[in-house]
Amino acid sequence: MRLGYDERSAALLVAPVLGVLLVVAAFPIVYSFWVSLHDIVLTRPLRRPFVGFDNYLRIFDDARFWTAVSRTTVYTLVCVVATTLLAVLVALLLNEVFPGQRLLSALLLVPWATPSVVNGLMWKWIYDPTYGLLNGLLVQVGLLERYRVWLSDPDITLLLIANAAIWKQMPLAALLMIVTMKAIPEDLYRAARVDGANVWQRFVHVTLPALRPGLMLVLVYETMISIRHFDLFLIMTQGGPGDASLTLSWLIYVETFRSLRFGTGAAMSYILAITTFALSWAVIRFLGKRI
Amino acid sequence: MARITCAALTKKYGDVVAVDALDLEIAHGEFMVLLGPSGCGKTTTLNMIAGLEEISAGRLSFDDAEVTWTPPHRREVAMVFQSYALYPNKTVRENIASPLPLRRQPAAAIDSAVAAAAAQLEITHLLDRRPNELSGGQRQRVALGRAIVRNPAVFLMDGPLSNLDATLRLSMRGLIKRLHQDLKSTFVYVTHDQAEAMTLADRIAVMRGGLIQQLDTPEGIYERPANLFVAGFLGSPPINLIEGVMAGGAFSRGGWRLALPNPPADGRSVTLGLRPEDVMVAAPGLARLDARVELVSPLGSETHLDVVAEGGLKLTLRVPKEWRAAVGDQIGFGIDPARLHLFDRASELRL
Amino acid sequence: MNRPLAPRVTRALLLTVFSALFVLYVAGPVAWLVSSSLQTEAQITEVPPNWLPPTPSIANFEAIFAASERVVTYENRRQGEALTSNFLPSGAANLLPAMRNSLVVGAWVAALNLLLSVTAAYAIAVIDFRGRRATLYVALATRVVPDIALVVPLFLVIRNLGLINSLGALVVTYLAITVPFTIFILISYFEGIPRDLYRAARIDGCGHGRALWHVYLPLSLPALVASLTFAFLTSWNEFVFALVLTQNVAAQTLPIIISGFIMDFTTSFSFVNAAGVIAIIPPVLMAVVFQRYIVSGLTAGAVKG
Numbered sequence: 053m054r055l056g057y058d059e060r061s062a063a064l065l066v067a068p069v070l071g072v073l074l075v076v077a078a079f080p081i082v083y084s085f086w087v088s089l090h091d092i093v094l095t096r097p098l099r100r101p102f103v104g105f106d107n108y109l110r111i112f113d114d115a116r117f118w119t120a121v122s123r124t125t126v127y128t129l130v131c132v133v134a135t136t137l138l139a140v141l142v143a144l145l146l147n148e149v150f151p152g153q154r155l156l157s158a159l160l161l162v163p164w165a166t167p168s169v170v171n172g173l174m175w176k177w178i179y180d181p182t183y184g185l186l187n188g189l190l191v192q193v194g195l196l197e198r199y200r201v202w203l204s205d206p207d208i209t210l211l212l213i214a215n216a217a218i219w220k221q222m223p224l225a226a227l228l229m230i231v232t233m234k235a236i237p238e239d240l241y242r243a244a245r246v247d248g249a250n251v252w253q254r255f256v257h258v259t260l261p262a263l264r265p266g267l268m269l270v271l272v273y274e275t276m277i278s279i280r281h282f283d284l285f286l287i288m289t290q291g292g293p294g295d296a297s298l299t300l301s302w303l304i305y306v307e308t309f310r311s312l313r314f315g316t317g318a319a320m321s322y323i324l325a326i327t328t329f330a331l332s333w334a335v336i337r338f339l340g341k342r343i
Numbered sequence: 344m345a346r347i348t349c350a351a352l353t354k355k356y357g358d359v360v361a362v363d364a365l366d367l368e369i370a371h372g373e374f375m376v377l378l379g380p381s382g383c384g385k386t387t388t389l390n391m392i393a394g395l396e397e398i399s400a401g402r403l404s405f406d407d408a409e410v411t412w413t414p415p416h417r418r419e420v421a422m423v424f425q426s427y428a429l430y431p432n433k434t435v436r437e438n439i440a441s442p443l444p445l446r447r448q449p450a451a452a453i454d455s456a457v458a459a460a461a462a463q464l465e466i467t468h469l470l471d472r473r474p475n476e477l478s479g480g481q482r483q484r485v486a487l488g489r490a491i492v493r494n495p496a497v498f499l500m501d502g503p504l505s506n507l508d509a510t511l512r513l514s515m516r517g518l519i520k521r522l523h524q525d526l527k528s529t530f531v532y533v534t535h536d537q538a539e540a541m542t543l544a545d546r547i548a549v550m551r552g553g554l555i556q557q558l559d560t561p562e563g564i565y566e567r568p569a570n571l572f573v574a575g576f577l578g579s580p581p582i583n584l585i586e587g588v589m590a591g592g593a594f595s596r597g598g599w600r601l602a603l604p605n606p607p608a609d610g611r612s613v614t615l616g617l618r619p620e621d622v623m624v625a626a627p628g629l630a631r632l633d634a635r636v637e638l639v640s641p642l643g644s645e646t647h648l649d650v651v652a653e654g655g656l657k658l659t660l661r662v663p664k665e666w667r668a669a670v671g672d673q674i675g676f677g678i679d680p681a682r683l684h685l686f687d688r689a690s691e692l693r694l
Numbered sequence: 695m696n697r698p699l700a701p702r703v704t705r706a707l708l709l710t711v712f713s714a715l716f717v718l719y720v721a722g723p724v725a726w727l728v729s730s731s732l733q734t735e736a737q738i739t740e741v742p743p744n745w746l747p748p749t750p751s752i753a754n755f756e757a758i759f760a761a762s763e764r765v766v767t768y769e770n771r772r773q774g775e776a777l778t779s780n781f782l783p784s785g786a787a788n789l790l791p792a793m794r795n796s797l798v799v800g801a802w803v804a805a806l807n808l809l810l811s812v813t814a815a816y817a818i819a820v821i822d823f824r825g826r827r828a829t830l831y832v833a834l835a836t837r838v839v840p841d842i843a844l845v846v847p848l849f850l851v852i853r854n855l856g857l858i859n860s861l862g863a864l865v866v867t868y869l870a871i872t873v874p875f876t877i878f879i880l881i882s883y884f885e886g887i888p889r890d891l892y893r894a895a896r897i898d899g900c901g902h903g904r905a906l907w908h909v910y911l912p913l914s915l916p917a918l919v920a921s922l923t924f925a926f927l928t929s930w931n932e933f934v935f936a937l938v939l940t941q942n943v944a945a946q947t948l949p950i951i952i953s954g955f956i957m958d959f960t961t962s963f964s965f966v967n968a969a970g971v972i973a974i975i976p977p978v979l980m981a982v983v984f985q986r987y988i989v990s991g992l993t994a995g996a997v998k999g
Contacts, residue, residue: 056397056412056414057412057414057901058397058414058821058822058823058902059821059823059824061817061821061901061902061903062817062821062823062826062902063823065813065814065816065817065821065902066813066814066817066818066829068809068810068813068814069810069811069813069814069833069873069877070829070832072810072866072869072870072873073832073833073836073870073873073874075866076848076866076867076869076870077836077839077844077870078832078836079847079851080844080847080848080851081836081839081844081847083847083850083851084843084844084846084847087846087847087850141712142716145709145712145713145716148709150706150709150713152713156713156716156717157985157989158982158985159716159717159720159721160720161978161981161982161985161988162720162721162724162978162981162982163720163724164981165927165974165977165978165980165981165982166724166931166974166977166978167930167931167933167948167949167973167974167977168931168933168949169931169933169949169952169953169956169973170727170949170952170970170973170974172956173952173956173966173967173970174723174724174726174727174970175723176956177726177727177730177963177966177967178723178726180963182739182741183738183739183740183741183743183963184743185726185743188741188742188743191742192742199741219719219720219723223720224992227989227992227993228993230993231989231993276838279840280840280841280842282841282842282933282934283933283934283949286933286937286953287953287956301840301842304842304843304846305842308845308846309938314846314850317846318843318846318847321840321842321843321844321846322843324840324842324843325838325839325840325843328838328839328840329838329839332838390893393893393896393897394896395893395896395897397822414896414901415893415896415897416896416897416898416899416900416901416904420897421897422893422894422897424890424893424894425890426888426890427890428888428890428891428893428894429894430891430894430895430908430909431913432912432913441898441908442897442898442899489894489898499897
C-alpha cells in the first residue's frame, strides 16, 4: 500500500503528541519495569544488581503492603460509592429548572477547581481538634458534648480524608450525570406519565436505566482516580496515625523517597498500575454488559 | 473539459466491498445519475470521484490525467451535499466565496463572481445572512452558488434535494436542470429518487451491492429493465411481478395462459413484469382477465386500483381519473403482450 | 387548566431544602477558609470559633506579600503587636516567585497542550489512517498508570538529564497528563461536527491544515476554551510531580510552597489559610468565568458513553 496524502498528513499531525508521550509516559513506564527488577537504593548509587522478581516477592511478604492494600480498598470503595451517590443526587437537583439553578451550577465548579493541596489544608483546618469548624459546629448545635480529635482518630481518619476527596471529585461526576440526564428523550417521560407512573416510578423506570452509560463512566473514572490519591495523604496525615491511613500511593512514596529504595518502590508502582488497569478493565467488561 | 473514466474502481472497508470493480465512463457535459437504494455504493463512488474516499483498487482519470491518488483539494471538482454543508459561522457571501480565496483570486474578481452566482440563483438579497436564518431551499441555493462560483469542470451532487419538501424539490429540480444546460459541465448526481433520476439524467447507472445493474438512458431503463431489480426499483406504483412457467409457448400460471411474442423454451420458470399503466381496463368479461377491486386510491390526476384477479393474483393498476370504481366492483382488463417484461426467475435477468 | 397547589408547594419546598444543603456542602468549607483568612491569629484561635471575621482585615495577605521584600528569619518573623502573635512561615518570601512559576508553567502547558491535542485529535477524529485507533489507545493507556508510579522513573530520567529544578521539565511532564484527556474531549467534539462540512471544505480546496483552521477550530470554541482551562488548572493544581521534580525555590510552584507552610508547625493558621485563599482564587475565577464552556467541553464525550 502506498502512503496517500491523508496518511502523510495524519503522521505529521500525530507525531508531536506521540513524541511527548513516548518521552514522558511510555519510556518511564518501561524504565520503571527495569528499575523494579533491580535492587536500586539511592544511598548506594553504584551498586544496582539485577534481582529479577525478588522485589515483588519481598513486597508480598511485607505486612505493610497488605495493610496498605486493605486501606486502599476501603478508601477507594468509600470514595467511589459516595461520590457516585452524591453525584446522582446533585444531578437530580440541578437538572430541575428553578430560580437560582444557574448560580448553583456555577458553585458546583468551585470544588472542582480547588487545588488538592488547598483542599487538604482546608479540611485539615476544619477537622482541627482545637480551633476547627467541625468541633465548633457540632458542639454548638449539641450533637457533640465536648471537643474531640478527628484526623488523629485511627478509626475514622480514612473516612475523613475520603470526605475531602469526595468533596473535590463529586462535581465532575455530577456534571457527567447531568449531561446524561439531559440526553434522555422527553417522550419517555411523557409516555410514562400517560401510563400513569408517579415520580418515583418514573425515576426507577425511565431515569435510572438511561443513566447507565453515565454511571459506567463515573464508576470507572472515580475508581481510577481514587485508587491513586496521594496529595491529601501527604498534607493531612502522612499515613498516620500509626498506619491508619497507609495507602499504596503513600507507601510507594515512603519506600521511594524516604527509604530511597527505588527498586521496591517501582515494583509497588507496577503492582498498583496493573491493579488499576485490571480493575478498570473488569468494570468495563462486567458492568458494561450488565448495565 | 472533463471526461471521467472509472476503471475497475473498488472500495473496500476491511472485508466489506462497498464498490466492486466499477467501470464507468462519463462523457464531457453529460448528466450522469447514480441511482440505487441506500448502501448500494453510489455515494461511495461519488466520494471516490471527489477524492473524499481513498480508492482501494482501480484507476480514476479526468480526461487523460490519472487522479487516483490526487487529494480532493487538488481536483477541480465542485460538490453539493444533501445536508447543504454550509459553514455556519460564515455569511452567505463568505460561504459562496469560500472556494475562491484558496485559489488565490483577486478580491474584485471574487466579488463579481459571487454577485454573478447569487444573481443566477436569485439569492442576492440573502448575501449578508447566515445559514441558520435561511430555509432549506435557500440553503441549497447557497450551496449551489458555492459550487458554480468556481466554474468547475465537474459537478458532484450527493442527494441535494433529499432534505427538501415535495414542492420545493420539484422547482429545485428544474433549477438544477437549467444549470446543467447553461454551464455545460459534467454532472454526476447521486439519488435514491427515481423521479429525479428520470427527469434529470442523460444516462442513469442503477446500482446495487456495489455493482452497476444497468447503464442506459432514462427511457431505456424504464422500457427495457435489464433485470428484476431494475424493473422493481423504477416505476411508481411499482411494477407487478407475476411468477409462472413457460408451457406451449405461452406464459402459464395456474389455469391462466398468456401467449407471448417471442416465447422462451417451454418449462422455464419465469417472472412476468407488468407496469400498472400497461393495462386497458374494461367491463368484466370483455377482456383477458377479470378481477375484483380491493382498494381504490384516487390521486386526482389518475387513480390506482389494487385488485385481485383470478387465482388470487394481486395486481396494482393505474387507470384514468375518469374511471370510477368502488371496492368490490368486478372489472376486466386487457394486456398488450408487447409491453410485457419477461425475466428468468433463477438469474433474474431479462429474457 | 388549574393545577392543584399542593404538588407545587411540595416541589418548591424540596428544592429549597436541597439547594440549601447543596450550598452548605459545596461552598461552606471554602467560605470558612476565606473567613479564617480575614481574621487575626487571635480571632481564629478563639473557642468557640468565630463564624464570620469580627473585624475583617486583609493583614494576613499584606504580610504575605510584604514578606517577599525581605528575608524572613527566626528573629524577625514575629509580626506586628505581641498580642496577635502572628508567625510568618519561613518560606513566605517564596510565595510570590512560586505564584509566578505556577503562572508561567500553567500558560505554557495550556498553550502547548492545545496545540498538540488539536492536531492529534483532528487526525484521529477526521482522517482515516491506519493506526488511528492504536494512537488513541496508546494515548489513553498512558493515563491508566497512576501518577505516583510514573514519578519514580520520571525522576530518574529527568535527574539523569540534569533537568531537575527546570520549569521546562514540569511543562513537558504536565503535557503528558493533560494531552490524552484533551485529545479525548476534542475527538468527541470534532466528531460532532457534521462530516459534510469537512467534505465541503476539502472540495473547496482546503488541505488538512486549512480544514482544521477554517472549519474545525471556529466551530469548536467551547471545547477549546474548556481545554485551555482544564490544562491550566491541572498545571496550577498539580502537586506530586512538582514535589519530586523541583527541589529549590527557583522552580517550585505554589502548591509546593503552600504544603511547606502546612508542614511548618510554627506557622500561624491565619497565614496558611490566607495562602490557601491566594492559591484558590485564580482557578476558581477561571472555572466560574468559563463555566458554560467547561461544562459543554468536559462532558462532550459522556453522552455517547
